[in-house]
Amino acid sequence: xxxxxxxxxxxxxxxxxxxxxxxxxxxxxxxxxxxxxxxxxxxxxxxxxxxxxxxxxxxxxxxxxxxxxxxxxxxxxxxxxxxxxxxxxxxxxxxxxxxxxxxxxxxxxxxxxxxxxxxxxxxxxxxxxxxxxxxxxxxxxxxxxxxxxxxxxxxxxxxxxxxxxxxxxxxxxxxxxxxxxxxxxxxxxxxxxxxxxxxxxxxxxxxxxxxxxxxxxxxxxxxxxxxxxxxxxxxxxxxxxxxxxxxxxxxxxxxxxxxxxxxxxxxxxxxxxxxxxxxxxxxxxxxxxxxxxxxxxxxxxxxxxxxxxxxxxxxxxxxxxxxxxxxxxxxxxxxxxxxxxxxxxxxxxxxxxxxxxxxxxxxxxxxxxxxxxxxxxxxxxxxxxxxxxxxxxxxxxxxxxxxxxxxxxxxxxxxxxxxxxxxxxxxxxxxxxxxxxxxxxxxxxxxxxxxxxxxxxxxxxxxxxxxxxxxxxxxxxxxxxxxxxxxxxxxxxxxxxxxxxxxxxxxxxxxxxxxxxxxxxxxxxxxxxxxxxxxxxxxxxxxxxxxxxxxxxxxxxxxxxxxxxxxxxxxxxxxxxxxxxxxxxxxxxxxxxxxxxxxxxxxxxxxxxxxxxxxxxxxxxxxxxxxxxxxxxxxxxxxxxxxx
Numbered sequence: 001x002x003x004x005x006x007x008x009x010x011x012x013x014x015x016x017x018x019x020x021x022x023x024x025x026x027x028x029x030x031x032x033x034x035x036x037x038x039x040x041x042x043x044x045x046x047x048x049x050x051x052x053x054x055x056x057x058x059x060x061x062x063x064x065x066x067x068x069x070x071x072x073x074x075x076x077x078x079x080x081x082x083x084x085x086x087x088x089x090x091x092x093x094x095x096x097x098x099x100x101x102x103x104x105x106x107x108x109x110x111x112x113x114x115x116x117x118x119x120x121x122x123x124x125x126x127x128x129x130x131x132x133x134x135x136x137x138x139x140x141x142x143x144x145x146x147x148x149x150x151x152x153x154x155x156x157x158x159x160x161x162x163x164x165x166x167x168x169x170x171x172x173x174x175x176x177x178x179x180x181x182x183x184x185x186x187x188x189x190x191x192x193x194x195x196x197x198x199x200x201x202x203x204x205x206x207x208x209x210x211x212x213x214x215x216x217x218x219x220x221x222x223x224x225x226x227x228x229x230x231x232x233x234x235x236x237x238x239x240x241x242x243x244x245x246x247x248x249x250x251x252x253x254x255x256x257x258x259x260x261x262x263x264x265x266x267x268x269x270x271x272x273x274x275x276x277x278x279x280x281x282x283x284x285x286x287x288x289x290x291x292x293x294x295x296x297x298x299x300x301x302x303x304x305x306x307x308x309x310x311x312x313x314x315x316x317x318x319x320x321x322x323x324x325x326x327x328x329x330x331x332x333x334x335x336x337x338x339x340x341x342x343x344x345x346x347x348x349x350x351x352x353x354x355x356x357x358x359x360x361x362x363x364x365x366x367x368x369x370x371x372x373x374x375x376x377x378x379x380x381x382x383x384x385x386x387x388x389x390x391x392x393x394x395x396x397x398x399x400x401x402x403x404x405x406x407x408x409x410x411x412x413x414x415x416x417x418x419x420x421x422x423x424x425x426x427x428x429x430x431x432x433x434x435x436x437x438x439x440x441x442x443x444x445x446x447x448x449x450x451x452x453x454x455x456x457x458x459x460x461x462x463x464x465x466x467x468x469x470x471x472x473x474x475x476x477x478x479x480x481x482x483x484x485x486x487x488x489x490x491x492x493x494x495x496x497x498x499x500x501x502x503x504x505x506x507x508x509x510x511x512x513x514x515x516x517x518x519x520x521x522x523x524x525x526x527x528x529x530x531x532x533x534x535x536x537x538x539x540x541x542x543x544x545x546x547x548x549x550x551x552x553x554x555x556x557x558x559x560x561x562x563x564x565x566x567x568x569x570x571x572x573x574x575x576x577x578x579x580x581x582x583x584x585x586x587x588x589x590x591x592x593x594x595x596x597x598x599x600x601x602x603x604x605x606x607x608x609x610x611x612x613x614x615x616x617x618x619x620x621x622x623x624x625x626x627x628x629x630x631x632x633x634x635x636x637x638x639x640x641x642x643x644x
Contacts (some may be wrong), residue, residue: 071187
């Protein structure tokens with residue numbers, strides 16, 4: 001059943017044609033992505049569907065009585081409304097029914113038998129309606145969405161208008177999900193969410209009992225949630241029946257076929273033009289009208305031919321090309337026993353980290369875990385409470401902050417690049433063109449730039465600075481998919497060192513040789529990309545579940561904290577399998593010992609780098625120690641949770 005249909009939709013802004021002949025159907029309960037470069041009109045389509053804006057031409061058809069959920073702008077609520085009050089507005093109909101039922105309950109205690117009988121009848125009808133719309137599940141739904149989006153009880157009590165823009169967006173996303181509309185329009189729903197919340201949202205949308213349209217630059221998220229892609233390109237829509245990865249392959253296949261068809265038509269056109277020329281020449285030579293008639297006939301066919309556009313295999317993309325300037329030395333950044341607190345709350349505690357030359361490392365962690373704080377400490381924006389940060393003497397660092405500001409926001413894009421890189425106007429304009437800043441764009445005031453434009457300008461500056469180490473805090477924020485892919489290709493080819501924070505799992509898989517999770521004030525190493533990290537986390541989760549719920553055979557086995565080669569085995573009592581006997585202090589000492597041993601093995605591998613067999617043996621030992629370290633970290637978390 002078709003839930004939503006757009007046919008030949010056109011939309012102008014001023015004299016500019018934004019949407020031209022947009023045509024597609026969405027079936028009931030389909031999960032669909034609307035993708036395209038920034039500025040192609042994706043959000044405009046959402047506004048037309050939600051009837052916030054009106055199309056200039058074409059037809060929009062939506063199934064009758066469809067309820068639509070769309071977060072376009074932050075609505076106005078009373079100044080006293082808390083987050084809980086805002087979320088409760090999702091249950092407006094349920095709460096009205098509940099209030100009526102409560103009034104009836106009071107009336108039944110005072111009325112006569114005849115009045116009570118009449119009230120009971122009405123009460124029963126209201127109760128049926130209340131049950132039908134899920135009124136008795138309000139608290140369960142609220143709890144599920146709040147837990148998934150990390151809306152804590154403390155946050156529930158805060159005044160909504162006091163929240164940041166990102167926090168407000170997260171609350172309003174929760175409100176829309178609680179409303180359970182027939183048609184969900186989600187514009188960049190994973191923004192302002194940490195990875196746990198994004199993964200929860202993925203699962204939620206997979207099971208959502210309605211139709212979902214998503215605009216997103218998060219390719220991993222799209223792969224997990226949608227089964228249909230509609231690409232908006234040059235004002236028109238192209239439909240692909242699969243997830244994002246399918247779209248990438250299918251689009252490439254279609255482009256190659258279109259190019260082949262175009263080339264064949266060009267050959268045909270050339271042949272017809274040559275035939276026309278030949279017949280005209282023969283007609284002129286022999287003064288034979290038959291040849292002229294034949295030439296005219298072919299020309300008529302040629303004029304009627306619908307000529308194909310040459311498919312664009314390569315579009316204008318940002319041209320990022322970081323040239324690593326010299327070697328940085330084998331040790332780029334070393335952090336020892338780092339501590340940082342804010343308002344007596346420990347954010348980082350006894351944190352150790354070692355970044356080596358030419359490594360590409362990702363930092364993962366929940367929002368608020370201290371990732372950006374760590375980067376600001378490395379770059380000297382914050383001062384540590386204790387511990388040390390050692391930067392290699394040859395390390396030349398380029399830093400991309402998450403919330404970008406420039407020294408003088410009144411300067412133009414052109415002036416900002418020209419002054420920061422000490423180059424001529426001509427050189428600056430040429431460089432900016434590679435980052436899609438053309439013509440009058442270069443005169444925009446920096447203070448008026450969007451997030452994506454700020455990121456492009458900062459990347460432009462970094463590319464022309466004397467650096468061999470890149471520190472990037474959410475580098476793909478505000479970039480469209482094509483720009484993200486260009487950045488990935490560039491970082492893969494970069495000969496220097498890369499340390500980055502990202503929630504873009506597709507990006508992490510492409511770039512990271514290993515990742516660190518910042519959890520409980522410390523960094524835990526995983527020797528692989530995001531998929532490897534998820535696999536190891538799942539293994540740890542399953543192991544923990546087996547400890548908590550062992551089967552009869554496993555109850556007889558000894559539970560090991562680490563291999564006996566590194567520390568003593570401890571037997572966990574079968575009646576308390578979740579309670580390790582080691583004290584927190586002992587576990588922390590063993591963690592420190594293992595971290596030191598892993599560091600020693602790394603140093604040893606560098607010394608014997610030419611001996612393949614020895615390196616392989618050391619690597620195997622390191623991997624075992626890493627597994628032991630992960631197990632100890634889990635034990636430490638258990639003890640911390642249990643209040644030992």
